[in-house]
Amino acid sequence: MTTVTIPGEGSLPSLIEPSGRGWWRRFSRRPPAVIGLAGVVIVVAVAVFAPLLAHYSPIVSQFGHVLEGPFSAGHILGTDQLGRDELSRLIYGSQTTLEVGVLATLLAMAVAVPIGIASGFYRGAVDMLAMRITDVVLAFPFLLIAVGLAAIFGPSLQNIILALGVAQLPGSVRIARAEAMALREQDFVQAAIVTGVKERVILFRHLFPNMLSPLLVQASVSIPAAILGSALLSFLGLGVQPPTPSWGNMLASAQTYLYNDPWIAIFPGVAIFLTTLSFNLLGDGLRDLFDPSMR
Amino acid sequence: MDELLAIEELEVRLFDRAGVVLAVRDVSLSVGHGEVVALVGESGCGKSVTALALLRLLPADAVVTGTITFQGRELLGLPLKQMRRIRGSDIAMVFQEPMTSLNPSFTIGNQIVEVLKLHKGLGGQAARTRAAELLSLVRIGSPEQRLRSFPHQLSGGMRQRAMIAMALACDPKLLILDEPTTALDVTTQAQILDIVRDLQRRLGLSILLITHDLGVVADLADRVAVMYAGSKVEDADVDRLFASPRHPYTAGLLRALPRLGRRAGDAQQRLMEIPGLVPVLRAPVQACAFSPRCPRSQDDCATVTPHLEDCEPRHTVACFHPEAPGVREPAL
């Protein structure tokens, strides 16, 4: 049996790496992208090292210090309606936010990418089925999906993640599908097909690695969307329940005190905004990095 | 000035990711009334850039110096508002790729009427009638119906003819054809050239023809200017150029032309190519740009830039060691 060398095997077109050397230089050329990256790193660090960073307990009430404004003694950002330190609550709240945002996106992509690749590569019935599923998912606002899951399985963090993950599916499926369709027509894939390379090999070694950059960009767009979605769901009371802090539920309880003590309504929102903004800036930076016309 | 168009000492600097590109260096060219002048060269020699410079269609950051005189008016200094009055009416241009050069969302009729409305003030039925006339001028059948067609519904040849019709809509004094047949197959090419030749004769058009195809040049041109790496290296009447090319580059181009009728055993059986690639100049050089590839180059070619000089009446060449005056086979 003769071995045939498949063109492209072992020397995949360099769409994976952002064009080799100098990618950091090109990335760092744009300040917003670097700021975004810094922001993401900071938020992740805060979430990971929360117990070390927070001076107070986020859930123990201190009724002697209710609703103190910012810069009061010992509490830089003040306290909330139950006397809990705002800053500590914000720090711990980051854990929920990131956990939900990242897990939902990872879940979505783990499911969506294989579906998308199969859909784009095989076309026909598989494609039709995948597209109809996507359409149905798109027909329901993620809020309804979250509500539905909470009703059926009971409210919990897992269900939020599941609901947001489902909501993110269509986006990633479309990207993976479009890439698979385009790559399928390329010569190196055609060569692989024609020379009888097993399909699974083609999908794993030829198609998937070449999609990593668009998928990475999609992830950096999905995560902020998931974060905003999770904040929204928490705000409505569908996420972690008090006293565990999440930025969303902190905002929800702050509404009642809006007229007299607006600070507890301002800070959680700023936190959400800055986190989402950082991911968006990072995403923009990555997109520019991988965009051939910017090379 | 007798000439319709006179380009003098044109220089164009373009900017890409790597820096500046000297796309056109000291090019002078003229087109007389009713004359067809061909601007010839390989891809990247600056011929299209020259034409775009004429109409001020280069990117905003391009640096253009020199003088371009059209009907006695200096074009490069003209405010854009006045330039726009000239575009499409006094000077019209036909581009290379008819599929992408026509807007896919609008009908042919719409796009032709647009220019009639703009420059001739024609409206409604009058414009549509004139548009249909133009389509039949370029030999497109059922012109009234064709007006309602979208570009993707026409064949490549028809699209190119529609582009020509659109260009002729306002009776331009100068027609610029940028590689008009390059994107078409050979049979369609012949049709288009036929139409252009016919129209030129009938309407007395002055044409600036940009091409790399010497066959097209032989077919249509009265005079030929050969460009290399942004400068003009030879300028002659078409018969003289083909019979007696003086610049080694021109000679090389002609030698590379396949010719019908050669028989096995003939001296020049293989197509002779010119080794190497056209350079992209980023800084002015004191040398002949062609010398690295030139079979006739000598020491002085690498140290001084040759300028255009008369070698015969109406025949200039920029070379220190030009080919001998030739007795070559006339163009087929």
Add this chain to the structure above:
Amino acid sequence: MRAYLLRRAGISLLTLIIASMVVFLGVRAVPGSPATALTGNTDFSQAALAAINRAYGLDNPLPVQYVDWVGQVVAGHLGSSPVTGMSVVTELGNAFPITFELTVLAMLIALLFGIPTGVVAAIRRGRGADYASNGLALFGLSIPSFWFGIMLILLFSVYLKWLPSAGFIPFSQSPGANLAHLVMPAFVLGTGVAAVLMRQTRSGMLETLRTDYVRTARAKGLSEWVVVGKHALRNSLVTVATVIGLQFGILLSGVAVTEEVFGLPGIGQLTINAVFQRDYPTIQAVALLTAAIVILINLLMDFVYMVLSPRVRLAGEL
């Protein structure tokens, strides 16, 4: 053209049917008996339970129940809310106009702000206006809508006292008051969509401005307004239309929370209340209605796409 539309309509119908099955099964999957879900009671005597099961057809096999249910929905019988006692149709009828007006205003704001900004950003690429527009777009994309709403209330209702913070006055009653109540929520909702539209328009325009046909348009002597506004924009709008369809579903989630923040008794608030009160007939109706609307909007966008794209219109096939 007809073939294209029929095909898209057929697919939409199929999607709607599948969505309705999802809704149907979803409600049936809720823990506790369907009788509880439908009536809100938990104590039943055997006889009462049997009577309810018979009345609602809960004894029948699922496919039969589904078909019955579809029949009822189509006939307009959506049941009544065990919480308020009102018929669901009435509830929806009261809430819908509010949400409708809010959504329309939000989309108008999004279109009016998003598309021109995108065009300007593309024309002035790399210059101040581009960065400013992009900055605004990032802002709109990153800000949580409910927080934005709260901040606006803080500013305009609490401090400046210019605008009311909650409630709704019908347009027929007082146009001025109606708009005063809706301007902040519509702005909040519209901002997110405007941001997406701005980016999409910008990238679409950048692409079209590089094309050969735009070069031809300039070579014909057309003014820059016409080149951009007619030749370039027309071809960019195609992608924008698709994005609008996709954004609509996300918009509706935002509607719910915006209505909550601004105290607007629309479908969103109806849904949220229904969720917390376990009002399943209402939830079911809203879910179906929402899915139907999103599917319809997407079909509409397919139509717009067809109008904008002659190739599709004439060939009848995508």
